[in-house]
Amino acid sequence: MRSLTDQELDELSEIAVNTAENFIFSKVSKKEILDLNINVELIYENILDVNILVDLDLDELSSANENIIVEEAIDVTLEKIKEFIY
DSSP states (O other), rough: OOOOOHHHHHHHHHHHHHHHHHHHHHHHHHGGEEEEEEEEEEEEEEEEEEEEEEEEOOTTOOOSOHHHHHHHHHHHHHHHHHHHOO
């Protein structure tokens, strides 16, 4: 893994949030989403520690599975982070 500057960490955080958000919007209509919060925490001290929290609340009439979509969004986001740092 390469060294990361503070500016790169800020950029990476923004990329991570956008990746998760875009993935969720590709799976579920915005009309079905009652609430969406994405929190990405990056801590860099010799290694990069990544914490991603996605809180998704869908309309009760939605047929989508919130848990599966959240897990997939996190997986896609982690892959995007790996692409950025390597």
